[in-house]
Amino acid sequence: VVIDFARELRLVADVLASHGVAAGPAALQSEWLAEADLRGHPSHGIQRLPMIVARIREGLIDPRAKPSIDWTRDAYAVIDGDRGIGPLVGTKAIDAAAARAARTGVAVAAVHNANHLGMLAPYVERAIERAGVVAIAMTTSEALVHPWNGTTAMLGTNPIAIGIPTDPPVLLDMATSAVSMGRILSHRHRSTPLDSGWAIDADGRGTLDPEQAQAISPFGGAKGYGLALAIELIVGALTGSALGQRVTGTLDSTSVCNKGDVFIAVDTAALGADTTARLERYLSELRDSRALDGTRGVTIPGDRARSRRQYNMDHGIEIPDSVWEQIVDLYPAAEKVG
Amino acid sequence: VVIDFARELRLVADVLASHGVAAGPAALQSEWLAEADLRGHPSHGIQRLPMIVARIREGLIDPRAKPSIDWTRDAYAVIDGDRGIGPLVGTKAIDAAAARAARTGVAVAAVHNANHLGMLAPYVERAIERAGVVAIAMTTSEALVHPWNGTTAMLGTNPIAIGIPTDPPVLLDMATSAVSMGRILSHRHRSTPLDSGWAIDADGRGTLDPEQAQAISPFGGAKGYGLALAIELIVGALTGSALGQRVTGTLDSTSVCNKGDVFIAVDTAALGADTTARLERYLSELRDSRALDGTRGVTIPGDRARSRRQYNMDHGIEIPDSVWEQIVDLYPAAEKVG
Numbered sequence: 001v002v003i004d005f006a007r008e009l010r011l012v013a014d015v016l017a018s019h020g021v022a023a024g025p026a027a028l029q030s031e032w033l034a035e036a037d038l039r040g041h042p043s044h045g046i047q048r049l050p051m052i053v054a055r056i057r058e059g060l061i062d063p064r065a066k067p068s069i070d071w072t073r074d075a076y077a078v079i080d081g082d083r084g085i086g087p088l089v090g091t092k093a094i095d096a097a098a099a100r101a102a103r104t105g106v107a108v109a110a111v112h113n114a115n116h117l118g119m120l121a122p123y124v125e126r127a128i129e130r131a132g133v134v135a136i137a138m139t140t141s142e143a144l145v146h147p148w149n150g151t152t153a154m155l156g157t158n159p160i161a162i163g164i165p166t167d168p169p170v171l172l173d174m175a176t177s178a179v180s181m182g183r184i185l186s187h188r189h190r191s192t193p194l195d196s197g198w199a200i201d202a203d204g205r206g207t208l209d210p211e212q213a214q215a216i217s218p219f220g221g222a223k224g225y226g227l228a229l230a231i232e233l234i235v236g237a238l239t240g241s242a243l244g245q246r247v248t249g250t251l252d253s254t255s256v257c258n259k260g261d262v263f264i265a266v267d268t269a270a271l272g273a274d275t276t277a278r279l280e281r282y283l284s285e286l287r288d289s290r291a292l293d294g295t296r297g298v299t300i301p302g303d304r305a306r307s308r309r310q311y312n313m314d315h316g317i318e319i320p321d322s323v324w325e326q327i328v329d330l331y332p333a334a335e336k337v338g
Numbered sequence: 339v340v341i342d343f344a345r346e347l348r349l350v351a352d353v354l355a356s357h358g359v360a361a362g363p364a365a366l367q368s369e370w371l372a373e374a375d376l377r378g379h380p381s382h383g384i385q386r387l388p389m390i391v392a393r394i395r396e397g398l399i400d401p402r403a404k405p406s407i408d409w410t411r412d413a414y415a416v417i418d419g420d421r422g423i424g425p426l427v428g429t430k431a432i433d434a435a436a437a438r439a440a441r442t443g444v445a446v447a448a449v450h451n452a453n454h455l456g457m458l459a460p461y462v463e464r465a466i467e468r469a470g471v472v473a474i475a476m477t478t479s480e481a482l483v484h485p486w487n488g489t490t491a492m493l494g495t496n497p498i499a500i501g502i503p504t505d506p507p508v509l510l511d512m513a514t515s516a517v518s519m520g521r522i523l524s525h526r527h528r529s530t531p532l533d534s535g536w537a538i539d540a541d542g543r544g545t546l547d548p549e550q551a552q553a554i555s556p557f558g559g560a561k562g563y564g565l566a567l568a569i570e571l572i573v574g575a576l577t578g579s580a581l582g583q584r585v586t587g588t589l590d591s592t593s594v595c596n597k598g599d600v601f602i603a604v605d606t607a608a609l610g611a612d613t614t615a616r617l618e619r620y621l622s623e624l625r626d627s628r629a630l631d632g633t634r635g636v637t638i639p640g641d642r643a644r645s646r647r648q649y650n651m652d653h654g655i656e657i658p659d660s661v662w663e664q665i666v667d668l669y670p671a672a673e674k675v676g
Contacts, residue, residue, distance in 0.1 A: 075413045076443020105414020106446045149633035162568040172564045204630035220558020226510045226639045230500040240613050243620040275578050282581040286485055292542035295487035301564045
């Protein structure tokens with residue numbers, strides 16, 4: 001099934017409305033799912049909708065949540081998500097941090113009691129568009145990744161996004177795992193071997209057999225593990241979130257979501273046009289630099305998602321039949337949308 | 339030559355004093371070099387002293403510098419290093435950020451016009467000891483690392499340190515390059531092959547031949563490149579530092595140092611003992627988790643440097659003859675210290 005962006009937005013919003021979600025949060029959630037599909041990250045796209053609906057039905061997402069902000073210090077906000085839908089809480093947090101940073105220079109928003117945020121890049125992009133800040137977003141998740149030298153999954157895939165206010169903006173958004181669990185499951189489904197360095201078996205040895213994969217490896221060896229752990233601990237320290245194997249609620253429809261999210265915004269208004277021009281010149285030099293033969297050239301984080309977004313905006317978003325069937329089950333009127 | 343910690347401290351301070359460095363900065367610089375040797379990072383140890391002295395002689399480090407702090411916003415300090423010795427400027431910056439964060443919740447110190455900071459871990463450790471904050475330090479350096487898919491060195495080795503206030507503290511300190519230039523040079527010196535993934539040749543292809551290595555690879559592939567670039571851009575955006583191939587002055591004795599440094603401190607006083615206990619329990623679970631056979635077990639960033647520090651404290655610091663000869667050239671009295 002191929003649908004266009006506007007239709008995916010409307011479809012998700014309609015499904016959520018039919019489950020009691022207010023118009024504001026429904027619009028944000030549909031934007032976050034449709035943007036992920038548009039940018040070529042279907043793992044964070046409409047295929048997450050059935051789980052979101054299941055969590056609403058189980059009372060684990062409150063469709064009428066009213067997240068609250070407590071500025072415990074002048075540049076530090078504690079956000080209680082009130083079990084709200086992820087993008088409702090996440091946008092409230094990044095908007096607060098970005099607006100406050102304009103006065104204080106830097107601000108932190110530490111979030112607990114929210115649900116899965118979805119893709120992180122759109123949060124830092126939003127902060128750049130609205131406030132021209134440097135923005136950082138971090139979040140944790142269920143334990144799927146093993147520590148370096150270890151044999152057991154004890155860390156989340158712990159993504160980090162970093163946005164830099166250039167034109168176009170630099171938008172780094174990466175998990176600290178070598179690959180996503182979705183990628184491992186897709187190889188299991190198709191019975192194709194994994195790449196080296198993606199996963200370990202029950203004894204902790206690297207495996208190429210998707211059936212034997214017990215934990216995902218951190219990207220980049222010991223350093224990637226160090227970064228994944230630092231994110232787990234920063235989020236744990238600032239939000240009081242659960243840690244490691246105690247994290248629940250982003251992949252199931254049975255448990256309250258007890259992970260945390262941290263946003264940092266740093267104002268750059270004092271820099272002036274000179275600094276921005278210098279950053280943009282450097283980015284041009286990188287893009288124009290001599291590339292290794294046979295590669296698609298040197299790119300800047302955000303470039304690929306931007307060109308994929310444009311392509312899908314023009315050609316529509318492809319949704320696999322298996323996902324579409326679940327959407328139609330949720331919302332029979334979807335059949336007419338496709 | 340084997341010398342003990344106290345003697346290395348005194349020796350470095352004496353050399354710096356004989357070149358006009360005031361007692362305070364001389365003590366800080368000697369602490370930073372001796373701590374690096376103690377922790378098993380000789381690339382940031384006393385072997386850097388001849389370059390520091392050469393830069394003082396050339397007027398590129400001002401031994402009487404008076405770094406200044408301008409709080410442009412309540413939680414944002416612009417630090418002009420006044421061409422001061424790295425650890426003098428770096429400690430002033432991290433101390434300011436950590437002290438201010440106690441009131442504002444988070445604070446940034448953005449440094450320009452300093453010299454090479456040396457190891458980053460001791461800065462975040464100092465902030466933890468003095469103020470119990472979560473601390474992040476980032477810095478840039480001369481272009482030695484190629485972009486992903488690229489063929490030319492256009493990024494610094496751009497290290498990041500992250501400290502978490504547990505007992506003992508978590509101290510991540512890592513370059514975003516696969517290895518240091520020192521490691522490549524040491525293989526060149528000994529005519530031993532590089533590991534795969536460390537470096538590329540002039541055509542941009544991976545090489546194991548240290549003579550052919552033209553640029554170091556980022557750690558962790560495309561993701562490590564993304565992180566290295568994000569650090570280059572954050573530092574560039576916040577400090578107005580030079581970028582990429584325009585960076586000079588941490589590896590030469592001919593140019594003013596035009597890189598930048600960024601420190602972020604986040605207060606954790608509001609957390610209470612519960613959160614700290616939870617973080618420490620999680621770290622214990624990681625250390626005690628089943629390790630892959632044949633490895634030294636699961637460790638936490640900072641563990642290895644701590645045990646190496648204790649060993650070298652007990653057994654003395656080994657300094658290669660070639661380095662020692664340079665020290666004696668600088669300061670003939672060193673011969674009696676050894």
